[in-house]
Amino acid sequence: MLKRLFSYFKKYRKDLYIGMVCVVFESVFELVIPLIMADIIDVGVVRRDTAYIYRKSLVMGVCALISLGLGACYARFSARAGEGFGTELREAEYRRVQGYSFSNLDHFSTPSLITRLTSDITILQNAICNGLRPIVRGPTMLLMGLAMSILMSPKLAVVFLTAIPILGCSLYLILKKLGPLYASMQKALDHVNAIIQENLIAIRTVKSYVRGDGECRKFGAVNERFRRASERSFHYAVLILPCFQAVMYATIVCILWFGGNMIAVGSLQVGKLTGFLSYVLQILNSLMMIANVFLMLSRSMTSTERIFEVLDEKPAIADGPGRAPVERGSVDFDHVYFKYRPDAREYVLSDICLHIEEGSTVGIIGGTGSAKSSLVQLIPRLYDVSSGTLRVSGRDVREYSLARLRDAVGVVLQKNILFSGTIRENLLWGNEKATREDLDWACRIACADEFLSRFPQGYDTDLGQGGVNVSGGQKQRLCIARALLKRPKILILD
Numbered sequence: 001m002l003k004r005l006f007s008y009f010k011k012y013r014k015d016l017y018i019g020m021v022c023v024v025f026e027s028v029f030e031l032v033i034p035l036i037m038a039d040i041i042d043v044g045v046v047r048r049d050t051a052y053i054y055r056k057s058l059v060m061g062v063c064a065l066i067s068l069g070l071g072a073c074y075a076r077f078s079a080r081a082g083e084g085f086g087t088e089l090r091e092a093e094y095r096r097v098q099g100y101s102f103s104n105l106d107h108f109s110t111p112s113l114i115t116r117l118t119s120d121i122t123i124l125q126n127a128i129c130n131g132l133r134p135i136v137r138g139p140t141m142l143l144m145g146l147a148m149s150i151l152m153s154p155k156l157a158v159v160f161l162t163a164i165p166i167l168g169c170s171l172y173l174i175l176k177k178l179g180p181l182y183a184s185m186q187k188a189l190d191h192v193n194a195i196i197q198e199n200l201i202a203i204r205t206v207k208s209y210v211r212g213d214g215e216c217r218k219f220g221a222v223n224e225r226f227r228r229a230s231e232r233s234f235h236y237a238v239l240i241l242p243c244f245q246a247v248m249y250a251t252i253v254c255i256l257w258f259g260g261n262m263i264a265v266g267s268l269q270v271g272k273l274t275g276f277l278s279y280v281l282q283i284l285n286s287l288m289m290i291a292n293v294f295l296m297l298s299r300s301m302t303s304t305e306r307i308f309e310v311l312d313e314k315p316a317i318a319d320g321p322g323r324a325p326v327e328r329g330s331v332d333f334d335h336v337y338f339k340y341r342p343d344a345r346e347y348v349l350s351d352i353c354l355h356i357e358e359g360s361t362v363g364i365i366g367g368t369g370s371a372k373s374s375l376v377q378l379i380p381r382l383y384d385v386s387s388g389t390l391r392v393s394g395r396d397v398r399e400y401s402l403a404r405l406r407d408a409v410g411v412v413l414q415k416n417i418l419f420s421g422t423i424r425e426n427l428l429w430g431n432e433k434a435t436r437e438d439l440d441w442a443c444r445i446a447c448a449d450e451f452l453s454r455f456p457q458g459y460d461t462d463l464g465q466g467g468v469n470v471s472g473g474q475k476q477r478l479c480i481a482r483a484l485l486k487r488p489k490i491l492i493l494d
């Protein structure tokens, strides 16, 4: 999974590496500082050599500055890598969703797709921007701190070598509890988002039924569930700090006790003990960092899985191999069976045999739910037949490329959508190269010319989001004009 995630860094891999190198050197410089401090105390202060103290202090200051600069560089490069990564991943997901067929879209709910494209990616992006530093720094500081302090005083090192496993075990226990809690928190957040998105999309319906209060109650319930889930995770997350502090202070007390005794008998210098203490603090700090990384990783894991689910969904309709255009507008249903889900018990359409000649006009009459829409959606391959063959111009629809087939079949769906933008922009969807004459022609046939002539800005009227500025009937007519502009061989009006 990590390897796969890594592939989305592509152009930003360099930033990632540079960022990591910055962190490593930042930690190195920071680790040198306690060494210099020990030197100042043991040599400079003991000998009362002011010049020595000044010289070493200067070196220490330079080290601190370099480390600071490297930290700033890291922030810059990691931000670039993280943001770049998020952009690439979001784009990949979006492209994938564009390739989805209707049946894929039936599989994921719209709110869930939106969450997976936005907040899940943000979680990963943040994990990279904020997590890269501790991932590299934690182990670097741990290893170097361990080596340095053992070198300084092997005897004292025994104290924190016993403290580390204790801290490690307690952190492990807390994290183990926290992982599953976090997953349930994400799911609860999912529900909150789903309710918000569903409500906002249908806000006009909610208002017309005066369902505002009911919707508020519904939202209150999921919001409360989310609060409880976060609270439960938080209960455990807050344990980490006291646990860490208990171990840290116990270690410091022990080291001061043993170290003090060693100084009393003359086997240790004061400066050494000070330096040693800073290393111990660094070691314990790095353990905390590593613990936080695991915390973040377990959070990101849930989001990663959700994103990969979107990327791994196989488009149910594969593009056909043929490059040939559709020549005639005849349609043949040859023993066609169709159902929406492979595991559905009954077919929506069974054993349909139907021949429609080119140039003929056919009306299909039936009660609601009698599968009229299902029937026509098969022709431009919005869904694929379950068995049997559907031929357009004498050839199986699966042999045409999707672009060629859908160019030849104009569909005005039952539920139609216009996009924000001007009327002209919407109509040009049918044919980008359409001239003013073409637009006039299509609008005349669709009976849209009459109301268009009453709009002061004509084709340049802005439709607003989802085409709210025109009436339902006007919208329908514009959709018909849009389909006509394709000059399709087959025109379907559902």
Ligand SMILES: Nc1ncnc2c1ncn2[C@@H]1O[C@H](COP(=O)(O)OP(=O)(O)O)[C@@H](O)[C@H]1O
Binding pocket: 106, 340, 341, 348, 366, 367, 368, 369, 370, 371, 372, 373, 374, 375
């Ligand atoms: N996306 C879908 N997923 C599952 N079942 C569907 C879907 N769309 C429609 N159906 C079912 O297929 C049947 C036919 O629907 P449809 O073709 O839309 O009827 P209509 O003749 O009113 O246009 C209905 O029973 C409906 O419940």
Ligand SMILES: [Mg+2]
Binding pocket: 372, 373, 374, 414, 494
């Ligand atoms: Mg219908």
